[in-house]
Amino acid sequence: MAKLTVSFVGGGTGGQLSLDAVAASEFYQPAALADLRPEVGTQLGKKYPELQTFTDFREMFQACPTNIVCVSTYPPSHELVTLEALKLPLKAILVEKPLGHTVASGRRILEAVKQRNIPMAVPHGLMVKRCPLQIIERTKNGEIGELKLVEIQSPAWDILNAGIHWLNFAVNLNGRSPAHSVLAACDKTTRTFRDGMQVETVAVTYVQMVNGVRIAMQTGDTIRSNGRRDGTTFRIIGTAGQIEFWGWHPDYFLINPEHPEGKLIAPAEEGTSTHQRHLENLLPMIDSGAPDYSLPESSLMALEICEAAYLSARHGVEVKFPLNQFEIPPPNDWEPGQPYFSGQGGRDGRKLP
Ligand SMILES: NC(=O)c1ccc[n+]([C@@H]2O[C@H](COP(=O)([O-])OP(=O)(O)OC[C@H]3O[C@@H](n4cnc5c(N)ncnc54)[C@H](O)[C@@H]3O)[C@@H](O)[C@H]2O)c1
Numbered sequence: 001m002a003k004l005t006v007s008f009v010g011g012g013t014g015g016q017l018s019l020d021a022v023a024a025s026e027f028y029q030p031a032a033l034a035d036l037r038p039e040v041g042t043q044l045g046k047k048y049p050e051l052q053t054f055t056d057f058r059e060m061f062q063a064c065p066t067n068i069v070c071v072s073t074y075p076p077s078h079e080l081v082t083l084e085a086l087k088l089p090l091k092a093i094l095v096e097k098p099l100g101h102t103v104a105s106g107r108r109i110l111e112a113v114k115q116r117n118i119p120m121a122v123p124h125g126l127m128v129k130r131c132p133l134q135i136i137e138r139t140k141n142g143e144i145g146e147l148k149l150v151e152i153q154s155p156a157w158d159i160l161n162a163g164i165h166w167l168n169f170a171v172n173l174n175g176r177s178p179a180h181s182v183l184a185a186c187d188k189t190t191r192t193f194r195d196g197m198q199v200e201t202v203a204v205t206y207v208q209m210v211n212g213v214r215i216a217m218q219t220g221d222t223i224r225s226n227g228r229r230d231g232t233t234f235r236i237i238g239t240a241g242q243i244e245f246w247g248w249h250p251d252y253f254l255i256n257p258e259h260p261e262g263k264l265i266a267p268a269e270e271g272t273s274t275h276q277r278h279l280e281n282l283l284p285m286i287d288s289g290a291p292d293y294s295l296p297e298s299s300l301m302a303l304e305i306c307e308a309a310y311l312s313a314r315h316g317v318e319v320k321f322p323l324n325q326f327e328i329p330p331p332n333d334w335e336p337g338q339p340y341f342s343g344q345g346g347r348d349g350r351k352l353p
Contacts, residue, residue: 003029004091004286005066006279009057009081011035011044014096015072017123021276022070023048027283032064057081061088068282070094074196075101075160082109086116092282094121098164099299101197103307103323106300114293119285122299125274126169128281130267131250135236135243136173144256145240147174152217153225153233154247158192158199159184160306163219166234166247167207167302170215173236176298177211183318184309192221205309210321215305228253 006022008015011033022028030048034057035041041053054060061069061084069085071078075098082095093113099106099122113120126132139147150170154162171177186200193199202220209215227233232247241256251266270277285291308319308326315328334346 001027003027004068005029005031006068006070007032007034007060007064007066008070008072009034009060009085010072010074010096011037011040012072015070016044017273017275018070018072018094018279019044019048019051021273021279024272025276025280027280028068031066032060034060058084061085065089067091068093068279070096072096075099076105076196079105079109083112086112090116090118091286092119092121094123094279094282095296097122097124097168097299098160098303098306099296100303103300103304106303110293110296110300113296114291117289117291119282119291120293120296121278121282122296123275123278124165124168124295124299125248126165127172127295128274128277129248129250130269131245131252132169134265134267135245135252136169138243138254139173139236139238140175142238142240143254143258144236144238144242147213147236147238149213149235149237150174150215151235151237152215152219153223153227154217154219155223155225155231156221157219157232158194158197159186159203159205159217159219159309160197160199161195162232163205163217163309164299164302164306166217166232167215167305168299169234171298171301171305174209174211174213174215176294176301177209177213179301179305179308179321180208180210181318181320182207182305182308182312184312186310186313187220190221200313203309203313205305207305 006028008019022030030051032052034054038055045051045053052064065088071081078100099109152166184205186203190201192201205217207215225233227244229246234245236243243254245252250269253264255262304323312319320326
């Protein structure tokens with residue numbers, strides 16, 4: 001069978017993960033890459049001489065239409081590039097996480113892809129790795145009892161750029177139950193930016209899911225994790241046990257009635273990269289003509305939580321879902337922690353409805 005041709009828009013970290021994955025796959029071949037920075041094309045053209053390189057993605061689409069396009073620019077341009085790519089006779093598309101810089105943009109992207117009825121990859125690495133998939137399976141099987149809390153500590157990263165991976169995992173761990181509300185606070189004193197976005201210095205995001213499960217995530221430049229290892233740490237708490245794991249690490253620590261002292265478990269892992277797995281997962285969907293959008297949908301759910309967190313922090317309000325129906329309440333002069341004097345109005349917290 002002839003290999004499917006692939007082009008790439010954006011040749012940075014994300015684009016190169018897709019490019020290397022395509023080059024390593026027996027089912028795909030890299031054909032063209034567009035990056036605004038000519039030096040990126042020059043450098044990657046040396047590594048992959050078969051690659052035609054461009055600085056303008058529209059020019060590339062015209063000169064070298066491919067079976068698959070990988071959209072690997074910064075989130076604010078994902079929509080523009082994707083909508084343009086969808087004009088090609090594509091067999092499938094990959095759009096990097098976060099789908100868009102806003103939920104509305106991400107939703108427009110997903111809807112446009114659905115309209116074309118072609119498979120779509122959103123390469124959340126955790127969703128194709130043995131370790132997190134096994135944790136999801138164990139949790140679903142009740143091996144830590146009933147899930148209650150997912151605590152996430154994410155040093156040196158922010159809600160949107162890495163947090164979306166962690167939240168997407170947490171959403172899937174919780175059986176894709178919808179979110180009920182998000183309350184978040186962001187310190188922004190250092191004016192940190194990352195991956196084309198302004199982000200928080202440190203933040204805390206507290207999510208209540210409709211089924212009662214809580215997700216509590218601490219992100220930011222200076223936070224420290226308090227687990228068995230440094231770096232990203234998840235603590236998954238159930239009524240009969242808990243799991244600690246560390247994002248991209250290949251193992252996790254399980255404590256439950258079967259392992260009361262705890263056990264470090266390292267599932268056998270595949271040799272291929274996670275981007276290659278995501279790209280190759282498109283193949284059966286291309287063959288069957290029946291795309292499964294559950295992963296892009298859960299990515300959008302995670303993006304909704306990210307957006308709700310930034311909205312909550314900006315306005316100091318609890319953001320209730322569904323997000324598209326939420327209206328920001330007008331600001332008021334109430335100062336929690338200040339003395340209350342009769343005549344100030346308000347609501348008696350001893351007499352809640
Ligand atoms: N799934 C993952 O594990 C993973 C890992 C890394 C990055 N990403 C995602 O990839 C995306 C890009 O991030 P990055 O880390 O690669 O950034 P990066 O800065 O390393 O690369 C982005 C590249 O896109 C190019 N670019 C920007 N706008 C363009 C346009 N309109 N046309 C052509 N080229 C354009 C830039 O010149 C740059 O070379 C983000 O959405 C990021 O979240 C995902």
